[in-house]
Amino acid sequence: MxxxxxxxxxxxxxxxxxxxxxxxxxxxxxxxxxxxxxxxxxxxxxxxxxxxxxxxxxxxxxxxxxxxxxxxxxxxxxxxxxxxxxxxxxxxxxxxxxxxxxxxxxxxxxxxxxxxxxxxxxxxxxxxxxxxxxxxxETGRHYQDAFLFDLFYGNMEDNEDIISRARLWGWDFAQPYVVTVFELEDYEAYSEDHYLVSSLYDIIQSIVQPLDRSVILMKKNEEVILALPIEEKKRRDDKAFINMIINQVLAQVDERIVSRRVRVGTGRKYDQPTELFRSYQEAKVAVKLSVLLKGKGNMTYFRDLGVERILYNHDKQELLEFYREILADLEAQDKQKNELVETLENYLSHHCDLKATATALFLHPNSLRYRLKRIEEILDVNLEDFDIIVALIIAFKIKHLIGFKEKLSATIYRSSKMSALAIVMRPVGYYPLWRMES
The missing domain is CATH 3.30.450.40 (GAF domain)
Known part of the structure; x- marks a missing residue:
């Protein structure tokens, strides 16, 4: 028939x-x-x-x-x-x-x-x-991606060479650029996740393409890298422009990529193309640290990060030694209940406000005062000393940062050991495989 x-x-x-x-x-x-x-x-x-x-x-x-x-x-x-x-x-x-x-x-x-x-x-x-x-x-993308890889990893040292080569693709590196990284959370290789990243790429492309032909877009594993040309204007205007694009992307992500989270990090603006790799690395750090910055949403600017951006790439052993010097005695005394460590961290996170801390911990202010006095005795410090407060805050940031990096490494290791069948069978949110029967 x-x-x-x-x-x-x-x-x-x-x-x-x-x-x-x-x-x-x-x-x-x-x-x-x-x-x-x-x-x-x-x-x-x-x-x-x-x-x-x-x-x-x-x-x-x-x-x-x-x-x-x-x-x-x-x-x-x-x-x-x-x-x-x-x-x-x-x-x-x-x-x-x-x-x-x-x-x-x-x-x-x-x-x-x-x-x-x-x-x-x-x-x-x-x-x-x-x-x-x-x-x-693919042939065109191969040469384009090879150029961008060298650019984003700092393998090119001649500004004039970069500017002339970039003109082949319509990019104007005579103006400043800033890099934003969009990352699909919990990405798994050899699964359907690469289709989700392609969808994310298409969403971003549809939003930025009408803006300027000098916009750069690249896919790399779980990332979509966006490099935007930025006119010389106030920093506040730059941020508003980037925010507008990111918010439009995330709004479409919520509609089209269900049950998966996309995190966004943005580096700083650089005038010279040989410095653009710094913006890319900063954007990646901002994405990773956004997991630690609870309540800050999916969007993180490297410029807005505090001491975390200094600690992130610091020597782990040196950070651990600093942390132990500051908090080891308190943790040793507090092994059973862990209430003193929790009390101190809450006190610092509430800007040393006694009333706000007591409310958060459901404690009577006098009970809180007693705990803080015990903490001072164990650590032999004065919690009204500004330098002591700064050292304690950094120690807690180190604690969470090291825990986060170890968890991240374990996740990557587990993903690499996962069987191919388990990965392929993993359900995904957006792409049903419709096939018509012959």
Missing amino acids: YIEESLQLQNKLLTTLVTGGGLKELVESLSNFIEKGVIITNPSYRVLHSTLSNESLKPGDSLDVLALNPPVPGRVLILAGEEGLEALALELSHDSKRLGFLFICNPGTDDDHRLKVLTHQARNLYVIEMQKQEELL
Whole structure:
């Protein structure tokens, strides 16, 4: 059934390719043949081409793709602008690599089997064309990413050489740049997480592309690196501009990448391209330390970090020795209940405010005074001495920072030891694998 019609469609699509047509022409040929609207997207549902008359749906726009309720095999609900359309969904993939999706809009009920047969017979031609485009893009990205890798890791020492090479991609390094890193939390290699990072990349690209052709965007494992050209203006204006972009990205992340958190760190602005690697490293430090800065949200600026940014890259053994000199006696005396250590940390975090600390710990002020007196006796210090207060604050920051770094290292080690099957089987939040039955 439908064999003759299927052969006609294949001949029509082959003729389109032979006469110089590309992906756009293939989509239009299929749409005309089956008399249905057709949309083709990349793996994160960014529209590559569409035959819908919907003016709000243009190449580069993102589709919201939802499962039907009740679910129907092979069918989804797509939101194109404010319009909801039922569609048949076909995954376009090769060697387990997802290249994109093909959507047949408003398929009706009577043509269901016919459309499945026709689109399955034609899918190989779409896969071949998408592979060809992907290979061309990959070739360009290879040289571009090699240049950016050297730039972000400080392997280039000549400003004029960097500026002239960057012009090949339309980047103007004669102006200052600042680097922001977007990181997918709990990223696991060899899982579907790389599709989530691709989706994050597409979100950022859709927001920054209209701003300036000198914007730089790069994917690297769990990161998307954004380097923004910044005009010479007040620091407050710079931050407001960057905040606007980050907030737009995070708003779309909340809608499109469910159940996963994206952390953001921003480095400082640098005038010379040979110094841009510092902004990248600062942004990465800000991302990592954002885990420690509770209540600060997902967005951290390196410039706004306190003493943590100095301690983060300091020698671990030296930090431990400082911590032990300051707090070891108190911890030794407080092994059973741990109440004195907790009391001191709360007292410091509440800016040495007796009333606020007592309220936080549900203590009577006199009970708190007694504990603080005991702490002074054990440590042989005066808690009204400013230098002592600073030393104690740093000691607690070291305690949490070292604990955080050890936890981070353990997580990385566990991830590397996880079996491939366990990783592949891990559920993810955004990408259901819709496949139509042949």
